[in-house]
Amino acid sequence: MNMDELRAKWDARYAGADANASALDVLTDYAHLLPHAGHALDLACGLGGNALFLAGCGLKVDAWDISPVGIARLREAAVGLDLVAEVxxxxxxxxxxxxxxxxxxxxxxxxxxxxxxAHALCPGGLLYYQTWTRERVDDSGPGDGPFRLGSNELLSLFDGLVVRAYREEGAIGDRSRGFRNRAQLVAERPG
Ligand SMILES: C[S@@+](CC[C@H](N)C(=O)[O-])C[C@H]1O[C@@H](n2cnc3c(N)ncnc32)[C@H](O)[C@@H]1O
Known part of the structure; x- marks a missing residue:
């Protein structure tokens, strides 16, 4: 899929969405690690659930996405917040x-x-990352392919950062419980 097709796909999805997105678990679960002030980026923000959450925590936020529809909806939702959304x-x-x-x-x-x-973080800056894994217990998320992480891959992609929290539960144990299908990482750029 080229960039125009990708943009059209996400534009159509966001035009039909009936609500703004909510924040990721990695942000809400580890919100206590956030600084009280500072500059944040929501990268590939979509409808910007994470950006809105970060702005609500008192951070100045940039939010970027290729979808003009997603960005327009985020701008509407962000009126009055310190949040700059850009295509x-x-x-x-x-x-x-x-x-x-x-x-x-x-x-x-x-x-x-x-x-x-990793280099875009200030020393002491925090990365919050959450996305889909190949190991999973159901069919939620994208199909198999490059958009899914291998086991522990997120750790190796950011091995220059200090891990503060990591969760990836695979498909072991009681599959009806836990944080499944995804990995989440909070990591700090060394000061
Ligand atoms: C699955 S959505 C995730 C949206 C949001 N981060 C969330 O967690 O709900 C993937 C997003 O990546 C965006 N995207 C894909 N390629 C991009 C690129 N090269 N630059 C910026 N955004 C991109 C899409 O437009 C889409 O909004």
Whole structure:
């Protein structure tokens, strides 16, 4: 799928969505680790549930996505908040270096971008990342393919950062319980 087709796919999905997205579990579960102030980025934000959550926590937020429909809806939802939402292809425009106190990435995976994401954090900055894994207990999320993480892959993609929280439960034990189908990481750029 080329970029125009990808944009059209997400535009159509967001035009039909009847509610704004909520924040990822990794953000709500580990919100107590967030700084009280600072500059955050929601990368590939979609409808911006994570961006809205971060702004509600007192952070100044940038939110980027290729979908003009998603960005327009986020702008409407963000009136009065310190949140700047922009249409931006994150693979085409380089990320600023040592710039963000918090970066959040949800349900988006471009492995080639991971070193730049780590470098876009300020020293002491925090990465919140959550996305789908190949090991899973049901069919939720994208089909098998490059958008799913291998076992512990998220740790290796950000091995220069200090892990503060990590969860990936695979398919073992009682499959009806727990945090399944996804991995979540909170990691800090060393100061
Ligand atoms: C599954 S959605 C995730 C949205 C949001 N992060 C969330 O967790 O709900 C994937 C998003 O990635 C965006 N996207 C895909 N490729 C992109 C790119 N190169 N630059 C910016 N956004 C991109 C899509 O438009 C879509 O909104």
């Amino acid at each position: 931006r292809d994150v693979t085409a425009e380089p990320l600023p270096v040592s710039h963000y106190d918090v970066i959040c990435v949800g349900n988006f995976l471009d492995r080639s971008l991971c070193p730049a994401i």
